Amino acid sequence: MIQIEGLSLAYGDKRVLEDFSLSLPDRGVTALSGPSGCGKTTLLRVLAGLQRPDAGCLTGLDPARTVLLFQENRLLPWRTAEENIADVLPRERRGEAGRWLALAELSGEASARPAALSGGMARRLALVRALALASLGCSALLLDEPFTGVDGPRAVRLMEAVRALEAPVLLSAHEGDTLALADQIFFFQGPPLKRV
Numbered sequence: 001m002i003q004i005e006g007l008s009l010a011y012g013d014k015r016v017l018e019d020f021s022l023s024l025p026d027r028g029v030t031a032l033s034g035p036s037g038c039g040k041t042t043l044l045r046v047l048a049g050l051q052r053p054d055a056g057c058l059t060g061l062d063p064a065r066t067v068l069l070f071q072e073n074r075l076l077p078w079r080t081a082e083e084n085i086a087d088v089l090p091r092e093r094r095g096e097a098g099r100w101l102a103l104a105e106l107s108g109e110a111s112a113r114p115a116a117l118s119g120g121m122a123r124r125l126a127l128v129r130a131l132a133l134a135s136l137g138c139s140a141l142l143l144d145e146p147f148t149g150v151d152g153p154r155a156v157r158l159m160e161a162v163r164a165l166e167a168p169v170l171l172s173a174h175e176g177d178t179l180a181l182a183d184q185i186f187f188f189q190g191p192p193l194k195r196v
């Protein structure tokens with residue numbers, strides 16, 4: 001169980017997290033939904049150890065062992081789709097990249113560079129790369145709007161794969177079919193995000 005307790009963070013005089021608390025079970029997907037700018041990305045960045053909160057504590061979470069899918073894909077443009085996945089796997093498991101590509105329904109694009117992929121294809125590739133890395137073992141998988149540009153049926157299939165991960169998953173999302181597949185959903189107003 002991960003306990004997020006009393007997190008507060010402000011950018012200057014803009015309060016983005018205010019005494020924010022949340023529990024994540026050892027497995028399953030928790031979804032955060034809320035209007036643009038309400039603080040979801042900031043929360044994920046704090047959990048990933050990229051940003052230090054002004055106050056609060058995290059129990060049961062090792063930021064050094066989190067996997068974060070950024071809102072941007074951050075694919076390596078000079079590597080093929082398959083290599084982008086293989087690069088995060090240990091040498092002896094690089095052969096599994098094809099299986100992850102198939103999950104993203106991108107087997108036909110194995111040799112394509114990211115620039116040759118559509119927006120939704122590139123997002124699917126970035127998501128399965130994060131999932132492949134997380135499946136090696138992680139403290140939590142954090143997904144910032146993972147299904148941007150991904151059509152509904154594919155998003156639902158990918159969400160099933162995310163749910164199968166043996167680690168806590170926290171994702172931010174706007175409306176969509178995938179939200180209904182989360183194990184718990186929190187809707188926020190904000191900023192600031194406040195105590196649940």
Ligand SMILES: Nc1ncnc2c1ncn2[C@@H]1O[C@H](COP(=O)(O)OP(=O)(O)OP(=O)(O)O)[C@@H](O)[C@H]1O
Pocket residue numbers: 011014016034035036037038039040041042043071191
């Ligand atoms: N580095 C920063 N400096 C100052 N203000 C920031 C910074 N990063 C984010 N903010 C502000 O903090 C608030 C929350 O931003 P954040 O990116 O966490 O929201 P979000 O819920 O993820 O939005 P979206 O759904 O559009 O991605 C916004 O008002 C934003 O302008």
